[in-house]
Amino acid sequence: MKHHAVQTTHGSDPDAVGRWMEDVDSFLELEDQGNDTVRVPIPLVTRDIIEKLLLAEEETDGGDEDRDALVYQADHRYHSSGEGQQRWPPVVTALPEARTSSSSRRMQSVSPSASTSNAIDTQFCGKAPCRLLLILTIPEREPAKIQQQLVQILALARKLNRTVVLPNVGKGRVGTCQRWDFDTYFDIASTALGGGERMMMMDDFRTWVDMRPLSPTTQVVAVDEGATESNTVVEYASMVHEKAAKTMRCFKTRFRELELENTGTATMHLLPVSEGRSNSGEAAILVNALSEGRDTTNASETTPALPSELDYGTTTASKLPRHSDSDVLLLYWDVRSDLFSTESTTAIDYSPRLWALASQVTKDLQPYLAVHWHIDKLPAAVLPACADALVDMLDILLHDASVSHDIRTVYFSSDHSLMKLASHSEDAQKKSSDQHTAAIDIIQAAFAPGGELERWVLETREGLFTRLNETNGGTGTFDEDQLPLGDTGVQDILARIVSMKAALFVSGTKGCGRLSSAARQVTDFRARAKDHGAIKDVVNLFG
Structure with a gap:
């Protein structure tokens, strides 16, 4: 009722x-x-x-x-039912409290507002107070590496006994101020396995902020691998760091009630693991610096001792704020190394919506062969020779009836279109245009009438998306939740899922590009799923 x-x-x-x-x-x-x-x-x-x-x-x-x-x-x-259940004067159900200024909020102790905030915290977090970790941004744009870094952040949140607010996504990026919901790119169920189910959606976070009589306290934490000396450096500033502030431009409109005027920034420059420091040492520094004075009653693991090789820069340890007292840690995460050891089962999958879209796209293509050629930073001089090597590999595979499995379509995906140059700079374009054009001509001629591969259809990533958009009425969206087909992140992820589902997969070796993180993710998936469904092999290398 x-x-x-x-x-x-x-x-x-x-x-x-x-x-x-x-x-x-x-x-x-x-x-x-x-x-x-x-x-x-x-x-x-x-x-x-x-x-x-x-x-x-x-x-x-x-x-x-x-x-x-x-x-x-x-x-x-x-009255609710029956006779004689008189309720007059009316029952007092709530006593509204006026929102106070930010300065007076911080001076309040136990009050009706604090009590109400605890009740709201319990409603959203299962206990009071809520201790949240909000991801401002992850600068990385490669989807496979973003997945890896999200797993690391989930592990950090578990160490800190905090709930992760799942970030928004958009344009291949991850962050609070992006446009689309988290499940546009990634699967929430597999993320929950890695996060121990201590997660909060962005819409729920916004509701929590708006409902709380006391504005949540915040602290920006910027973590990178920028240490240049032998020690990890921790610095503190009484204002929001510039690089973090750029990722918070939406806060005034999306989180109007979030207290930011007294927010400072703790910047932690970790030593890259490649410089001889074990990842466990850097993980211990990070966890201890962010959990000083925290309540470990409900923590699943004991926080290791703080290593002595810690440089506080211009700030002494005694002057560092108690991060555990902040309701929300605003995390700027630019760490490429795996600081925390995690189980393989904690891998984050792509969104079921993208898998459904890939099934629709490939329905009329199966069985097909997928090519992923990563040519970024590849010397222009080798492009024609590598194009010849690719055509030779396709010729061998497709003309072998025991291998080709009635394949009629070759799907071509690359970090550059078949119709674009290998580099975007004007100088590089002038130097590589002839070689790149020659490589394009070699591939297209192979599928033209009279070519070695004339019996097969060449399907490009760009052409696939064009027809997909036409199939969905030219709206630029897919499914009832309006999955944005024009988003570059959606396109990148969909391209690799299409390669994952192919009967055969071809990628370049070091001499003709490199085994990119995208190709590596595709081959890892195919190794696990080989001989299931349409997948008939793992990878074939050319070059």
Whole structure:
């Protein structure tokens, strides 16, 4: 049953109660139109209103008969079932509190507002207080590496006993201020396995911020691998760091009630693992620096001792803020190394929506062969020779009936279109245009009439998306949740899922590119799924 709150604002005149009941009658008449069931409004009454009602009762000249009539009328509308369950004066269900200024909020101790905040925290986090980790951004743009870094952040959150707010996504990036929900790129269920189910969606975080009478306290934490000396460096500033501030431009509109005016930044420059420091040492520094003074009662693991090789820069350890006291840590994460050891089962999968889209795209292509050629930073001089090597590999595979499995389509995906140059700089374009054009001509000629591969259709990533958009009415979206087909992140992830589902897969060796993280992710998936469904091999290398 849905309850409606009616706030009374009448004065202390004798007719106050009567006018209030007339308002209720009008409300119920509107509610009853077209409904068989009367929804019961629960009035929201403050102590001031109660005093006015008592004063009105004392000043009423109508005697007991008038009062009994009012009681009957009120009971008739506000009892839940049966007779004689009188509820007059109305039940006090909540006492609204005015939001105070940010400075006075921080000075309050235990108060009705604090108590209400604890109740809201319990509702959203299962206990009070909520301790959250909000990902401002991950600068990495490669989807496979983003997945890896998200797993690391989930591990950090477990160490800190905090709940991760799943970031938004968009344009191949991950961060709070991106446009689309997390599940546009990634699977929430597999993420929950890695996060121990201590996660919060961005919409829930916004609701939590808006509902809390006390604005959550915040602290920016920027972590990178920028240490240049032998020690990890921890610095503290009383304002938001510039690089973090650029990722927080949406906060004024999306999180209006979030307290930021007293937010400082703790910057941690970790030593890259490649410089001889074990990842466990850097992980211990990070966890200890962020959990000083925290309650470890519910923590699953004991925090290791703080290593001595810690340089606090211009800030002494005694002056560092207690990060554990902040309701929300705002995390800027630019760490490429695996600091925390994690199980392989904690891998984050791509969104089921993208898998469904890939199934639709490849339905008419199966069985097909997929090519992934990563040519970024490849010397232009080798492009024609590598194109010849690719055509030779395709010729061998497709003309072998025991291998080709009735394949009729070759899907070509690359970090550059078949119609684009290998480099975007003008100087590089002038130097490589002839070689790149020659490579394009070699590939296209192989599929043209009279070419070695004329029996097969060459399908490009760009052509696939064009037809997909046309199939969906040219709206640029897919499914009832409006999956954005024009988003570069959606396109990148979809391209590798299409390669994962191919019967055969071909990629370049070091001499003709490199085994990129995308190709590596595809081959890892195919190694696990080989001989299941349409997948018939892992990878074939050319060059």
